[in-house]
Every structure is written in structure tokens, then in C-alpha cells.
Amino acid sequence: MTDKELDGIYAFAVQLGKDAGKMLLDAARLRFSGGQPAQEFVEKDNAVDIVTKTDEEVEAFIKTSIAERYPHHNFIGEESYSKSPSRAYLISPTSPTPTWLVDPLDGTVNYTHLFPMFCVSIAVVIAGQPVIGIIYAPFLNQLFTACRGRGAWLNETQRLPLVREPAVPTLPRNAPGGCIFACEWGKDRRDGDDGNLRRKVESFVTMAAEATGKGGKGGMVHGVRSLGSATMDLAYTAMGAFDIWWEGGCWEWDVAAGIAILQEAGGLVTTANPPEDHATAKIEEVSLGSRLYLAIRPAGPSEFESGRQGQERVVREVWRRVRELDYTRPDFEFETE
Template sequence: MTSAENIDAYFDCVLGLTKIAGELIREKVKAGVKVNTKDCDIDLVTETDQEVEKLLINGLKTNFPSHKFIGEETVASGQKCELSNSPTWVIDPIDGTMNFVHAFPHCCISVALFIDAAPVIGIIYNPTLEQLFTAKKGQGAYLNGEKIHVSKVATMNKALLMMENGTSREPERVKTVFANHQILIPKLHGTRTLGSAALNMAMVAMGAADAYFEFGIHIWDIGAGEILITEAGGVVIDPVGGPLDRCSRRVLCASTNDLAVEFTKCLQQYYPMPRD
């Protein structure tokens, strides 16, 4: 099931589907976007999110009928989020929907294949800027076919941090976000935000940024980013330290272990509920 030949077949199939989905996103940006809301006025979903997820799941099911799926929009419609040892595709059809709605050119398709509850394939594709990030377990990470690596930054005072406010307006989470801004900004070289967890992680993987953390994300936001960063030489852990719990809705990634540890020592923590 996990032979190199099978992994290559899975990768080739999902890559072709992802490129088709990217073309759909480009067309919808030009034509205009119909928007609905989820939990609040800034937690958005579009018909294109649903179309892209359906395209990917149907295409993968046709080729791999025994595989399981965790998709952002199918979970939102009531399907249980369950990561087992079975081959499972974890899909965010448009990560950065707010950006997509505004035609801000930083949204992406994020797809990962998990086997034995760990990622073996990751694809992050920004079709607007034609940025295609790919990774296969043990084979490195790539941007448009060129191998990428994390930076060697090991201290916060030299680090560029990707940092998001998120869509949740839950008071305790907002308080934590503001507290971490106050704690971190004086310690850092700088902060940036792209409005997409997957693209933030891609920036770390390619060495354009040095760290990223967030509370409130989901497994579909970080599934592809995890393998992209680890294959590029970086680390992905829980924000308090220790192994990543992929269903905890918490993540910290960094170019080096030393940098990750420094962040764990100063972050104000938040534990989103419910878990994925």
C-alpha cells in the first residue's frame, strides 16, 4: 500500500486534479465570487470551495475507491473528522477564502495524503501566482520543480514570523492573539501575514519566513504544510513543545528546533474547542 510506486501513482493523480481545480479558481476570480458565511460574518465559504472539494474528492474516489477523505466543506456539512490508519486525503479546497473573495492573490488548494495517520504527500497550489509546492515522504520539498529548504535561523531576534489573527471572535482567543502580538513583536526581526495557513507554512518551507504558529486552525489547513516543512528540513510541533497533535487545532513550525523551542518558552497558549 505504501510502496514508492503507489505513492507516485497517488501523487500523479492528485497533482493532475489539483491543476484542474486551480484553473477553476482562476476562472471564478475573474467572473466574481458568490459568498456565504459559516460561524460569523468573516468566516466565509463560496460555491467555488464546494466545487473544488467535490472535484478533488470525486476524482480521487474514482481512482482509489478504498481511500477515506477529510474535507473542510464536507466536515462543515456534518461529516465526522476522523484520521485513522487508512489512506486518507485531507483537503482544503480554498485556504484563504477571504483573500479569494477579495481577489487578493494569496489563496491556495491544500491537499495531503495521510497513511498510518501521518502525511506522505503534500501539495499546496496558489493558482493565481502559479506557485506549486509539492512534497513526498523521503523525497524533499519543491516549488515549481525546484528543491526548497528552510532557513537556518535559530533565534527569534533574526526571525521573520508568519502570524495570523484568524476568523474566530471568541473573546479568550482574541485576547490571546493580542497578548502574543505584544509579547512577540519586540523580540522578532519582523512579522508577516498572508491570510492562509497553508501558504504561511509554505513560506517557512522555502526559507522566505522562519516560523509560524496559530491556534484555531484545522487539520485540513496544515496537513500539506506539515510534510512540506519537514521534507524541507524544518520542524512542526505543538506550540507548547512536544509532538504535533494534528487534531488539536494548534501548530508551531520553525526552520530549526532551537527557534521552535524559543517560541514555546514565550507564547501565551490557547486550546481551541472542539478539537477536530
């Protein structure tokens, strides 16, 4: 693909994100602008129906727009994927044909309750790598965009991470101390012997506890934040506002755009689950379909280490404190073209 072709796809994707985000906000406004007399908007249950309808309409709009403009590209959207029986990973690691990975509405629970942390997420994946990412949170008027080699941006004018001059901040020497740790409680609330809820909470507490706590593993992070949107978590990590995001259970359309933006901003994404030799294991690039994600913000060099070394140090400090999560999917597959 030529640079010019990629620029064209990027510009098209940005506009698509803006249009889709406007659809989300317009639909939300129907519920609070007072313009709708219908009693169907009274109950939260009905709010859920509105959300589902909006979700489907926005995905259909995006899918149709892409099919008209790029009929030979692949398309995977959360809504349509959810309706298929398979949970296979459908993205070829080698194909040069672009695949669009779309979550028309990330932060569905937030949207239902009109908490502003919801967004549309659009990614373009080529040869298995997210190269374009668009995240638009219309209630916050925050648009995050990136294309490989073109930088990552907030509202098209502010380069990410936010603090860049005279240098991108280093990661704290006592990390995870000094860090904002973003994490989500998720939907898996089984209170079993050792389910994901328990594993997550134990990990959160170890990250939060004073340094002498939890058998000397207390992370004493600067803050723990939960927004209810994996996509927004990644966007704020790219911005530099969150230092660490650790999560399991989300899907590739939740994270692909965020990963593209974070990587273009200079961040690192790897797996949430600590390898056995977590202190020395090679830190692999994230596997997009793994459902297990650990992201570290962009970081500048210090006199002791490069930015990447700092990020790897923080990855190991997180791995040392978190439990392995149990999220699986069917065997790796991809469609033939």
C-alpha cells in the same frame, strides 16, 4: 505500499492540485475578466456566495476524481466535514489505508476579496502521517509539492528550502531576533477578559517588542507577517521565507499538506501551546488534529548545534513568549474501517 504505488498517488495528487487550482482561478476570473454581464457579481455579499459555490464545486471535483481512481481510499474535505454535526478527528493513527485531507480553498476571505493568497490544499495521510502534500496558489502561479523521500518543491523544479547551497541557512543565534514571524488574527474576535484574541495579540506584541520590552522577553523579530492563509504560511515556512509560524484554531485540512511539505523540506512542526516546563520539555511531533501549531523552517547546522537543535532552541524561545491558546475539539475518535 510500494514506492511505485506511492509515486502513482503523488503524480495523481499533483495533477489534481493543478486542475483544482485552475478551477479556483477560472471562477475568480469570472468576477474580473469582464466576461460576465451578471449584476450578481457586484456586491461583496454575492462574492461570498460565489466563493461558497466554488468551494463546494472544487471539493466535489476532487472527491469524485479520487473516488474514481482510488475507490478504497478515505476522503475528508473541509466542505463536507463542516456540514456534519461532529467535530471529531477522523483519522486513524495506524491504518495503512490512505486518507485524503482536502481544503478546496484555503484563504477564503482572500479569495472573496481577490487578494492572491488563496490556494487549494491536498494531503495524503497514511498511518496518521501526512506523506504527500500539494498546495497550489493559482493567482501567484506557485505550486508547492512534496512526497516523503522525494523532496519538497516549488513549481516542480526548485527544491525547498530555496537556499540550499552550499548549505541550508542556520537559524539566527539571537532568535526570534532576525526571524520573520508569521501569525494570523483569525476569526475569534471576542474581546473578553482573556479570550484568544487577547492571548494572540499579547503573544504577537511580545514577539515584536524590543528585547528590553515586555519584562525582558521582547523578541524583536525581524518582521511580523499575516497572510490570511494557514496553508500559505506553512508553504512559505517550508520555502525558508518565514522562520516561525505560530497559530491556533485551524483544522487538519488546513495544515496537512503544508506539514507534509514542511517536514519533507526539513522543517519542524510541534504544538503552539507552551508546556509548563517549556525550557526542558521534550519537543513532540505535531498532533495533526490538535488545532495548535508551531512551525520552524528548515535549518542547517552551525558550529554550535545541529539543524534540529537550532529548531528546538527556536521552539523554546517562542514558547517562552506566547500565551496558551484555547481551541478545543471533541474527544479523539476515528472511524472503523
